[in-house]
Amino acid sequence: MQEQPLLSIDNLHVKFSRSEDEVFAVNGVSFAIHANESLGIVGESGSGKSVTLMSSIGLLRENGKITSGTANFLGKDLLKLRPRQLEDIRGRDIGVVFQDPMTSLNPVMRIGDQIMEAMLTHQYAGRREAFERTIQLLHEMGIPDPKSRFKNYPHEFSGGMRQRIMIAIALACEPQLLIADEPTTALDVTVQMQILALLQDLRRKHGMSVVMVTHDFGLATNFCDKIIVMYGGKIMEMATTDQFIREATHPYSIGLKRSIIEVGHKGKEIISIPKSAKTLTETPAGCPFAERCTYKTERCHHEVPELRTFGIDHQIACHHAEEVASYAV
Numbered sequence: 001m002q003e004q005p006l007l008s009i010d011n012l013h014v015k016f017s018r019s020e021d022e023v024f025a026v027n028g029v030s031f032a033i034h035a036n037e038s039l040g041i042v043g044e045s046g047s048g049k050s051v052t053l054m055s056s057i058g059l060l061r062e063n064g065k066i067t068s069g070t071a072n073f074l075g076k077d078l079l080k081l082r083p084r085q086l087e088d089i090r091g092r093d094i095g096v097v098f099q100d101p102m103t104s105l106n107p108v109m110r111i112g113d114q115i116m117e118a119m120l121t122h123q124y125a126g127r128r129e130a131f132e133r134t135i136q137l138l139h140e141m142g143i144p145d146p147k148s149r150f151k152n153y154p155h156e157f158s159g160g161m162r163q164r165i166m167i168a169i170a171l172a173c174e175p176q177l178l179i180a181d182e183p184t185t186a187l188d189v190t191v192q193m194q195i196l197a198l199l200q201d202l203r204r205k206h207g208m209s210v211v212m213v214t215h216d217f218g219l220a221t222n223f224c225d226k227i228i229v230m231y232g233g234k235i236m237e238m239a240t241t242d243q244f245i246r247e248a249t250h251p252y253s254i255g256l257k258r259s260i261i262e263v264g265h266k267g268k269e270i271i272s273i274p275k276s277a278k279t280l281t282e283t284p285a286g287c288p289f290a291e292r293c294t295y296k297t298e299r300c301h302h303e304v305p306e307l308r309t310f311g312i313d314h315q316i317a318c319h320h321a322e323e324v325a326s327y328a329v
């Protein structure tokens with residue numbers, strides 16, 4: 001029997017109010033992550049990756065609302081906790097790396113103090129120990145001369161360096177779970193590899209789990225045990241990475257995979273899928289991908305495909321997955 005998940009998100013729905021209309025950003029997302037597991041969430045811009053993760057840890061913009069769902073972390077539903085309780089968990093048990101480091105670093109505080117503060121606030125360490133660990137973390141993040149860089153402010157670093165500082169803050173209290181939204185996008189390939197190796201090491205040593213949002217499909221398949229593909233605020237396909245590489249079947253996943261082959265390993269553009277994703281101002285009446293899908297039938301426009309088992313550790317939300325699989329052979 002598999003152990004209890006560390007984080008289990010069930011049937012999450014999130015919408016935003018705008019002056020004229022509403023945006024249905026997350027439309028029934030469910031997944032779980034276990035100890036020592038890494039999960040990659042991929043999908044093109046606007047598919048709901050960031051909102052899924054950020055809303056489940058209480059970091060939703062003011063115009064956003066969770067309309068249903070649960071997010072159980074170590075026996076507590078994060079969606080029911082008070083802001084203060086969530087702040088306790090974030091930074092201590094759950095480390096968070098945001099997509100844009102400049103908005104989450106304090107511009108008027110020395111970066112060393114910001115890393116130390118994470119440890120002091122959560123009573124992870126006393127001042128001396130926190131200082132030593134800060135220097136160690138800066139060193140591990142590949143920041144040269146950590147003792148003097150400790151005293152610098154965020155604007156004195158490049159974008160890539162700031163990203164590393166964010167990661168150092170997130171890892172400061174040795175969290176059980178790291179939620180990382182595009183954590184290495186701003187970094188060059190060598191540093192990216194160093195940081196991923198460090199994260200792998202932490203996973204091995206402390207059993208840390210990682211949920212990582214990334215546009216880089218190659219990175220997701222190299223680093224993660226499981227892959228989730230999102231589109232239109234829903235999970236389209238979820239599988240172990242091996243299975244995903246061998247037999248991704250959802251028409252959107254197939255398009256994503258093909259685009260990587262066509263544009264090279266970075267996969268920043270989706271060129272093999274016609275049209276582009278729309279902002280959803282209504283809950284989808286059918287498959288959110290139907291407008292762009294070459295396999296669609298009439299049914300796809302008026303019946304929402306639910307995520308269903310398609311094999312061991314493999315789930316898919318497509319009415320015609322069996323036919324698609326037979327074409328793909």
Ligand SMILES: Nc1ncnc2c1ncn2[C@@H]1O[C@H](COP(=O)(O)OP(=O)(O)OP(=O)(O)O)[C@@H](O)[C@H]1O
Nearest residue numbers: 016023025044045046047048049050051052061279
């Ligand atoms: N504060 C907001 N107000 C209105 N709409 C929002 C807000 N935040 C996000 N959205 C919308 O919710 C949808 C999902 O956004 P989200 O940021 O989760 O996308 P994403 O998959 O993370 O994309 P990216 O890869 O560009 O980061 C998008 O349509 C986005 O425009």
Ligand code: SF4
Nearest residue numbers: 287290293300318319
């Ligand atoms: S449900 Fe229909 S439209 Fe959606 S991916 Fe499957 S075949 Fe395409």
Ligand SMILES: [Mg+2]
Nearest residue numbers: 049050051099
């Ligand atoms: Mg995002």
